[in-house]
Amino acid sequence: MAGGQERILRGRIRSVQATKKITRAMELIAASRIVKAQQRVQAAVPYSEQITAVVRDLAAAGASRDTPFLAGRSEVKTTCYVAVTADRGLCGGYNTGVLRAVEGEVKADVLAGKNYIVVPVGRKAESYLRFRDYKLGEGFAGFSDSPAHADAIAIGQYVVDLFVSGAVDKVELVYTRFISAGSQEVVLRPLVPLDTEAVTAGGQEGVSADYEYEPDPTTILNHLLPRYVEARIYAALLNAAASEHAFRQRAMKSATDNAEELIKNLSRIMNRARQDSITTEIMEIVGGAEALSSGDKDETARLIELALEDNLTSGRI
C-alpha cells in the first residue's frame, strides 16, 4: 500500500536530517579550529625564521660545509619520503592529495632503479600505504589535529638517524601547505640535505663574518642542524593541521548542503506519495458509497461523512 512507501520515505528523511546535524557540527568545529591552527602556524614563524638566519650566518661564516647535512651525498640511492596526512577521514581530498603525490614520487624512483622508504605521519597514510605494500619506516600518528613540538622532535630524530646511519641519502617532506582558508597545496620539500640555496638566499654577506662564536662555528652548526630539521618538520605539521581543518570544513559544508538538497527532494516525493494515498482512499470511499447508492441514500451520505471524519481526526488530510 502507498502508506508503506510514505513511512519508508519519512524514515530516510529523518536519517538524512540526523546526518546533516553531524556534518554541520563538524563543519563548525573545523571552522573554529582553522583559526586556532592558523595562529599556531604564525606563532611558529619567529623561531623558524631566526633559526634559518643563524644557519645562514654560520654557513656564510665558513663553518664546515663538509657535514652531509649541507653538502648532501654524491649518489642518492635511497630516498625517504615523510608523508604528512590526517588521522581521520571525512576531509575531502586532503589525504588522497598527499598520498597521490607520494605514490607518484615512489613510482618515479622505482622506474629509475632507486630505493625508497616512506615514513607515514597520520593514521590514514599508514593504513593506505601498508595495504598497498609500500616499504614503510616507523609510523607516527595521533596528533594530526594539533601537533606539538615534541611530535616534530620524534619525527626529526628518526629521519636524522636514518640519514646519518646512511640508510637513506635524501629526505623529502610531503605535506599540504596552508596558503589561506580558501587555498592549500600539496608540496614536496627537500628536508635533508638542507636546501643550501634556500638557506643562503637573502643573507647579507659580509655582516655575518664579524660574528664571535662560542664554541666554534662547526660545533654550533652540528648542534643546530637537527634543531633546524625539527623546526622545518614542526612548521610542516602545523601547516598540514591547518590545511586538514580547512579541507574538513569544506567537505562538511558540501555534505551539509547536499543533505539539505536531499531532504528537499525526499519531502517532495513523500508529500506526493501522501497526497496520492489520500486521493486513492477518497476514491475508494466514494466508490464504495456509489455501490451502496442503490440502498438507503441517507445511510450512504452518513457513511462517507464518518469515513472522512475518521481521516481528519487522524490528521491524514
Add this chain to the structure above:
Amino acid sequence: MAVGASLTIEIVSPERVLYSGEANQVITRTAGGGEIAFLAGHAPFLGSLVENHTRVYLVDGSVQDIAVHGGFVQVNGSTVTILSDNAELAAEIDITRAQRARERAEETLRQGHDAEAEAALRRAQARLTAAGHTGIAAH
C-alpha cells in the same frame, strides 16, 4: 656607546615567542664558555647554550629570571635572541616539581652514570636557581 642604550631581548621557542622586552643587560651561559653577559653594543655573537639560569636586567630596574634548557643565543646589533626548545619564566616554574625531579635525578646518579639523569639534574638546577631557590634542597 650611547648612554642609556638598551637591548631588545627575545626568547623564542618553536611554539611561540616566550618573552620579549627591553633590557640593559642579559646574562646567560654558553656551552664550554661559562657565563656571559651582553650589554648594548656587544659585538655580533653566536653561541650554543647549556641548561642555565638566564637573567635579564630590564630597563625599569627589575630582573626577569628565566630557566633556559639549552638552545642558542644570537646577538646582532642591539638585539639578543635566545632560541630554545624549552625555556620557562621564573613565575611559571613549579618549584616542588623541580625539587622532586632533582632528588630523583640525584638518586639515579648515585647508582651510576646516566646521561639522561644528568641532563634532568641540570634542568632541575636551572629551574630552581631561576625560581630563586638556592642549591640546598628543602626537606
